[in-house]
Each structure stands twice: as C-alpha cells, then as structure tokens.
Amino acid sequence: MHEKKTPDIRSNIISGIFFGIGLMALIDEIIFHQILQWHHFYDHSTPFIGILSDGLLNAFALFAVVLGLFMFADLNRRERRHASTWVASFFIGLGGFQLFDGIVNHKLLQIHQVRYGVEILPYDLAWNITGALLLSIGIVLMIRARKQRQAG
Template sequence: MNYKKQSSFKGQTAWSGLLFGIGLMALVDEIIFHQLLQWHHFYDWDTPFIGIMSDGLLNAFGLFALVAGLFMFADLKRKQAISLRRWASPVFIGLAGFQLFDGIINHKLLQIHQVRYNVDILPYDLAWNIFGVILLTIGLLLLYTEKRGGRSN
C-alpha cells in the first residue's frame, strides 16, 4: 500500500473514531442526564418547549455523528484498512472531547446549562470534568502505545 493511501486511511480512522466517540457521549449525556434523570436540558434559559427542542437537536447531532463514524468504520473494514486498536484511541478522545467541551464551555463559559440545579454544584462539576480527563488520558495512552508499537494500520 502506498504512503498516500495509508495516510488517507489513518485520517479516516481518526475521523471515524472521533465522530463515533463524540456522538456516543452526546447520546449518553442526552439519554441519561436530560431524559432519564431530567437534571437539565441542553439549553435551560428559556421555555420548557425550547429546552426540549434543544435536547432534540442534541439528539440529532449525536445520532448523526455516531452513524457517520460507523459508516466510515464500515468503509475501512470493507477495505481491510482498520485496526480496532488504532480506532479505539480517537473514540476515547471523542468521548472526552464532548465531555470536556460540555463541562467547560457549555457549563462554565457559556452557562447554557449546569449538570444539576438546586444542589452544591462543585462535586458534580468535578466529577463531570475529571471523568472527561480520565477518558482523554485513556485515549492519549492508547495513541501513544499505538504510535510506539509502529503498527501500519
């Protein structure tokens, strides 16, 4: 396999994993915290209708990202150009990226919602962001071991 084609597969593997991870975490967040626990909506500072509509948009985004990542994965699998080990790293980085973006940007900078209301928020913020850092650490460790192992796919 020539270098240009191999490099293209690496990029597609990374995008597939990132999209899958981001989509999966968006859906986990939406299903658990927005729907089952009903702690918040994606956008909390308007009417309940807007809050629920914003949740629907987040669901649509998460599902689109997850499916796009899986289609890219299936294409790589069909071409026999994917390593599950190499794919796992960007999946964890995508999971972490969504978690940390939500925890830092959405919760703190933009303040479009909090993890939970009417409680001491610090333990929730710490748990939310520490979990994101753990996911990121796993993804980076997988990336490091993969690069160090010198695998070609």
C-alpha cells in the same frame, strides 16, 4: 498472495472521534436530560425550547454515531482499519465531548449546569474529571498505537 493494505490512519482517527463524540452525547442526553431530567441542553428559556434543544443535540449525536460507524464499515471493507488507533480515537471523542460540555457549555457559555438545586462543585468535578480521564486514556492509547504502527 494477499497483500496487507496500509491502514488509513486519518480516517480511523476521524471515525473513532465522531463515534466517541456521538456516543457520549447520546449518553448525556439519555441519562441526564431524559431519565434523570437534571437539565436540558439550553435551560434559559421555555420548556419548549429546552426540549427542542435536546432534540437538536440528539440529532447531532445520532449523526455523529452513524457517520463514525459508516466510516468504520468503509475502513473494514477496504481493509484499512487500524484497531488500536480507532479505539484510541474513540476514547478521545468520549473525553473530548465530556470536557467540552463541562468547560464550554457549563462554565463559559453557561447554557446549562449538570444539575440544579444542589451544591454544584462535586457534580462539576465528577463531570470534568471523568472527561479528563477518558481523554487521557485516549491519548495514552494513541501514543501506544503510534508506537505500534512505527514498529510495523
């Protein structure tokens, strides 16, 4: 008889968060930095430094995505995955990155803005509200996942 293994909740959370952070960083980098060319990760220097900072952000994002996926694959291999916890963590990673970027990078450190040459408030609101919405979805899903685990 095949015994059901206990999910590794901590690893599910870390894996989902890393994957969410990495994916959102890649979405930001690809859409806003490369396709739309609204900003670079660091905008207060030469174009070379701006592009270099984008490359470093890309490297970080790819590392986070790969780490999250390797951890997810290991959880599956060991039969210790808890899907609802992982999905909740994924949304927390997405929203957490978006809010961190919008609040810390855009406003506190001011290393770049969402876009230049326009009224920034609508862009800031859209950026941060999207991040807060994704983070809220993750928190609600995490509460549901915890209840599901407790119900057994």
